Amino acid sequence: MDRMVLRDDQWERIAALLPGKVGDPGRSGADNRLFLEAVLWIVRVGSPWRDLPEAFGNWNSVFQRFRRWAKAGVFDEVFAALSSDADFEYAIIDGTIVRVHQHGTGARGGLRLRPLAALAVRIR
Numbered sequence: 001m002d003r004m005v006l007r008d009d010q011w012e013r014i015a016a017l018l019p020g021k022v023g024d025p026g027r028s029g030a031d032n033r034l035f036l037e038a039v040l041w042i043v044r045v046g047s048p049w050r051d052l053p054e055a056f057g058n059w060n061s062v063f064q065r066f067r068r069w070a071k072a073g074v075f076d077e078v079f080a081a082l083s084s085d086a087d088f089e090y091a092i093i094d095g096t097i098v099r100v101h102q103h104g105t106g107a108r109g110g111l112r113l114r115p116l117a118a119l120a121v122r123i124r
Helices: 008-017 032-045 059-072 074-082 115-123
Strands: none
Touching (some): 032 059, 059 074
């Protein structure tokens, strides 16, 4: 992808917060920056995971990694580090702006089961 969301200075602030860097136990993450760009693309576009462009990698691998990081609280740390930037401020969105499909209401578990929805609210 030619156009990225994260600037170099933003990347430098968060790179040390991410799991999978050299020196961490376990497998090293294959290009954390590209993975973050994939997550930001999904949030920005509002597309289903299956529509993730191939340039970001296999959609299911990206999704599984996203779920692991969301459960581990990695995104909370990332957005805390980037929250001073205007592009990553919190936003308040209510039902007058965003409509939910009739089948999307009333799911059990709320945002705990759908962390991408909570992430989308934070960075828009």
